[in-house]
Amino acid sequence: MIELKGLTKLYGKDSKAVAALSGLNLSIQKGEIFGVIGHSGAGKSTLIRCINLLERPTQGEVWVDGVELTALPQRQLQEQRRKIGMIFQHFNLLSSATVYDNIAFPLRLTGTSKAKIEKKVKDLLALVGLEEHRNKYPAQLSGGQKQRVGVARALASDPDVLLCDEATSALDPQTTDSILRLLLDINRKFHLTIVLITHEMHVIQSICDRVAVIHGGGIVEQGNVAQVFLKPQHEVTKEFIGSETQQDGPLRAALDAVQGEYTQAVKITFLGQKTYGSTLSQVARGTGVNFAILQGTISTLKDVPYGQLIVRFEGSSQAVEATLAELAAQGLDVEVLV
Numbered sequence: 325m326i327e328l329k330g331l332t333k334l335y336g337k338d339s340k341a342v343a344a345l346s347g348l349n350l351s352i353q354k355g356e357i358f359g360v361i362g363h364s365g366a367g368k369s370t371l372i373r374c375i376n377l378l379e380r381p382t383q384g385e386v387w388v389d390g391v392e393l394t395a396l397p398q399r400q401l402q403e404q405r406r407k408i409g410m411i412f413q414h415f416n417l418l419s420s421a422t423v424y425d426n427i428a429f430p431l432r433l434t435g436t437s438k439a440k441i442e443k444k445v446k447d448l449l450a451l452v453g454l455e456e457h458r459n460k461y462p463a464q465l466s467g468g469q470k471q472r473v474g475v476a477r478a479l480a481s482d483p484d485v486l487l488c489d490e491a492t493s494a495l496d497p498q499t500t501d502s503i504l505r506l507l508l509d510i511n512r513k514f515h516l517t518i519v520l521i522t523h524e525m526h527v528i529q530s531i532c533d534r535v536a537v538i539h540g541g542g543i544v545e546q547g548n549v550a551q552v553f554l555k556p557q558h559e560v561t562k563e564f565i566g567s568e569t570q571q572d573g574p575l576r577a578a579l580d581a582v583q584g585e586y587t588q589a590v591k592i593t594f595l596g597q598k599t600y601g602s603t604l605s606q607v608a609r610g611t612g613v614n615f616a617i618l619q620g621t622i623s624t625l626k627d628v629p630y631g632q633l634i635v636r637f638e639g640s641s642q643a644v645e646a647t648l649a650e651l652a653a654q655g656l657d658v659e660v661l662v
């Protein structure tokens with residue numbers, strides 16, 4: 325659906341040039357919600373703005389739905405761009421126009437008839453839950469309502485792709501979740517491909533199918549959210565998930581206290597329905613070991629439950645080994661820590 329091939333973007337000229345993207349490749353499939361996460365300055369905004377050529381890459385190709393945008397003359401590019409909607413961190417609404425006029429704006433640009441505009445805007449207002457606010461001005465709306473106008477405006481030209489540049493970064497956590505739910509809803513209803521960039525793992529965890537981690541203008545890791553989230557490989561990814569720092573302080577001390585042949589500390593990862601099962605206690609009862617939970621998370625990735633426990637087993641070395649083998653045989657991921 326979206327192919328970025330060898331994208332390089334330099335800002336500035338010659339010796340003063342800064343590379344915001346360096347030969348970046350990325351492939352995004354139709355209908356998925358694809359997240360790109362990275363620190364400030366990593367190149368996220370540049371990347372997403374290159375997808376609709378708001379920013380022209382210095383080198384490389386941008387393909388959307390089989391069309392190479394980087395090869396199109398301006399007029400045809402304008403046409404293709406209509407298939408790509410975008411929402412922004414600071415909403416970018418017209419402050420002197422009502423909610424209705426903000427949403428109608430892209431339709432008027434393309435000469436749509438008044439009757440068609442009325443019907444379309446009405447539908448969009450219903451979709452984003454703003455029917456009662458149609459005559460208000462942006463200044464009279466909350467942040468979440470403004471972003472709902474942004475979403476409605478982006479959908480006015482029936483795009484195939486929605487680009488979201490830190491669309492929830494200016495919102496409080498509750499409002500963030502309501503906007504994320506709206507995006508998920510739209511993705512499912514219209515099979516819209518959504519690309520979102522963020523610096524918050526929570527956003528990725530809530531609605532994304534796949535994720536890429538951008539660092540220094542390149543992708544350093546990507547994959548299914550569960551795979552990247554539960555088994556991060558790159559240092560930057562680990563930082564975002566906090567999987568290293570979790571082993572600081574009291575937990576570190578508890579792990580360091582695990583010594584001798586009769587105890588072992590392991591990290592057990594559950595995915596899917598196994599998360600809510602009683603496998604751990606059943607296996608421990610069978611092998612006769614005791615266990616203590618040193619740290620634990622049970623949560624969800626999009627709709628998929630997962631759990632990650634750090635557990636200390638106590639028993640004979642044979643019994644502990646048998647326990648680990650049985651847990652693995654039951655389909656749990658077991659990583660020995662100490």
Ligand SMILES: Nc1ncnc2c1ncn2[C@@H]1O[C@H](COP(=O)(O)OP(=O)(O)O)[C@@H](O)[C@H]1O
Pocket residue numbers: 335336342343344362363364365366367368369370371
């Ligand atoms: N218009 C610009 N002119 C010069 N440098 C820029 C411009 N836009 C971004 N940069 C630089 O490019 C790098 C990537 O920026 P950006 O894509 O905005 O990152 P992010 O969105 O991840 O914070 C940064 O070093 C930034 O300072």
Ligand SMILES: [Mg+2]
Pocket residue numbers: 368369370490
């Ligand atoms: Mg940015």
